[in-house]
Amino acid sequence: RKEVEQDPGPFNVPEGATVAFNCTYSNSASQSFFWYRQDCRKEPKLLMSVYSSGNEDGRFTAQLNRASQYISLLIRDSKLSDSATYLCVVLTNDYKLSFGAGTTVTVRA
Amino acid sequence: NAGVTQTPKFRVLKTGQSMTLLCAQDMNHEYMYWYRQDPGMGLRLIHYSVGEGTTAKGEVPDGYNVSRLKKQNFLLGLESAAPSQTSVYFCASSRDLHTGELFFGEGSRLTVL
Secondary structure, three states: OOOEEEOOOOEEEEOOOOEEEEEEEOOOOOOEEEEEEEOOOOOEEEEEEEOOOOEEEOOEEEEEEOOOOEEEEEEOOOOHHHOEEEEEEEEOOOOOEEEOOOEEEEEEO | OOOEEEEOOEEEEOOOOOEEEEEEEOOOOOEEEEEEEOOOOOOEEEEEEOOOOOOEEOOOOOOEEEEOOOOOEEEEEEOOOOHHHOEEEEEEEEOOOOOOOOEEOOOEEEEEO
């Protein structure tokens, strides 16, 4: 079983729509969680950390559910520029970072 | 501010050839990493370094060697390339292990024929 699993998508949404997707992790001792964004043929970049109480950064909202071992990302009022692959990243208690394979989001005009 | 720079960006090798990927960072980060990214798979850690002169194996170290002679540089070597090493290689650096914030280079696309 992969340590971090994501629905690869793609999620095709119109501009202005809300899109949400999840990521599940297998190691219950995982301590920190992150979403990275990767544009086509580019390097990954940190989008946001995910806090236990949930957090927002503009149109992006991240949630953590430790009981069910998943994190989620919600994008409101989608823009064309939100089209990317979103990588779920988990830091375990031995400081190992595990990356999901990514969820692709395509926002259409 | 260059951040993390990788060279070369593209390379085509024949099976059995050797090559070295160079990663340089100007952020004075202690930690540096080499990952490979293949379709349908998450980034997988090849080797990493927690400081100048140190290296350690990651998840998929076989067929690769690394060196960190200077704090700002982290080299990844392939001694005898195999088609299974066709991939996109990313170098990254971070301030410490506690943060999940890695700064990545632009990637190096390697094809082994």
